[in-house]
Amino acid sequence: MSLLQSGFAPAKVNLFLRVTGRRADGYHLLDSLAVFASIGDRVSAAPAAALRLTLGGPEAAALTAEPDNLVLRAARALGAGRGAALHLDKHLPVASGIGGGSADAAAALRVLAGLWGVSADLPALAAGLGADVPVCLAGRPARMQGVGEVLSPVPPLPPCGLLLANPRLPLATPAVFRARQGGFSAPAELPAAWADAAALAEWLGPLGNDLQEAAITLCPPVAEVLAAIEAQPGCLLARMSGSGATCFGLFATPAQAEAAAAALPAEWWRWGGGVLG
Numbered sequence: 001m002s003l004l005q006s007g008f009a010p011a012k013v014n015l016f017l018r019v020t021g022r023r024a025d026g027y028h029l030l031d032s033l034a035v036f037a038s039i040g041d042r043v044s045a046a047p048a049a050a051l052r053l054t055l056g057g058p059e060a061a062a063l064t065a066e067p068d069n070l071v072l073r074a075a076r077a078l079g080a081g082r083g084a085a086l087h088l089d090k091h092l093p094v095a096s097g098i099g100g101g102s103a104d105a106a107a108a109l110r111v112l113a114g115l116w117g118v119s120a121d122l123p124a125l126a127a128g129l130g131a132d133v134p135v136c137l138a139g140r141p142a143r144m145q146g147v148g149e150v151l152s153p154v155p156p157l158p159p160c161g162l163l164l165a166n167p168r169l170p171l172a173t174p175a176v177f178r179a180r181q182g183g184f185s186a187p188a189e190l191p192a193a194w195a196d197a198a199a200l201a202e203w204l205g206p207l208g209n210d211l212q213e214a215a216i217t218l219c220p221p222v223a224e225v226l227a228a229i230e231a232q233p234g235c236l237l238a239r240m241s242g243s244g245a246t247c248f249g250l251f252a253t254p255a256q257a258e259a260a261a262a263a264l265p266a267e268w269w270r271w272g273g274g275v276l277g
């Protein structure tokens, strides 16, 4: 058996996102349906005396100056003082609303728990690392409530395709929450099932993303990305994910989403494919 452990860290997509309240500490209460795309980063770990991290992959450059990579924070939270040679293969754009750092942290927790053979309360450690880390640790479609740590199951997703596109401009999550105007939204009411991708899109329509307007104010090209996605043949819904700037398009099939992604401007980050069950 190889001692190298490796884990996939898929992109998280918020199909709807409602801000339902605010805690005394300033964190916002949310209601969101999070799903995972079949694109992501990969975290691997091999035995070593000290903790170290190397970076690779097409999106690694944005992280070379990062003083405290979430992979290392996750490792220290799980096993203070333990060593491992970690490698992060970075494919997801940094600070883009698809939870790349959170997915990396969740993958690091899983991979290192295996490598070190430690049993720990991983969901509790995840919640301490960031609002998106618990859902990334679960790694399957889920409803997120509380500040992100209250997870509940959702009806099975119908077959569908997802397009992701980003204008290659980072957006800091705290700034987007701060720029949000207006009151709070009511939580969603989930149905027992969605017949197909079109029914899912129709249900998602009125639920919105309560951070989208604020993100467009801070980063106007988000509106262009949304318009370009919406104009693609077969697009059932175009919306921003998380705090942006990545937007998604929902399609009936992964092939349609892939073709639509290829038609978007080449200077954007873009991807089309399937959703993880």
Ligand SMILES: C[C@](O)(CO)[C@H](O)COP(=O)(O)OP(=O)(O)OC[C@H]1O[C@@H](n2ccc(N)nc2=O)[C@H](O)[C@@H]1O
Residues within 6 Å of the ligand: 014, 017, 026, 027, 028, 029, 030, 032, 097, 099, 102, 129, 130, 131, 132, 133, 146, 147, 148, 173, 174, 177, 242, 243
């Ligand atoms: C917007 C989402 O992407 C939706 O999935 C997440 O809620 C954000 O998750 P995240 O990036 O893991 O967030 P964290 O790293 O925990 O928090 C970053 C900052 O975002 C704001 N924040 C985040 C989550 C939340 N429920 N309320 C907030 O107000 C806070 O200013 C916080 O300091």
Ligand SMILES: Nc1ncnc2c1ncn2[C@@H]1O[C@H](COP(=O)(O)OP(=O)(O)OP(=O)(O)O)[C@@H](O)[C@H]1O
Residues within 6 Å of the ligand: 063, 066, 068, 069, 070, 071, 088, 093, 094, 095, 096, 097, 098, 099, 100, 101, 102, 104, 105, 132, 171, 173, 242, 243, 244
């Ligand atoms: N492994 C990592 N990958 C990405 N960002 C990291 C990582 N480690 C630390 N960070 C820091 O975390 C910040 C947020 O990164 P991330 O890519 O997770 O944002 P996001 O996609 O907006 O997340 P979310 O959707 O959870 O709000 C980055 O600006 C970066 O400074």
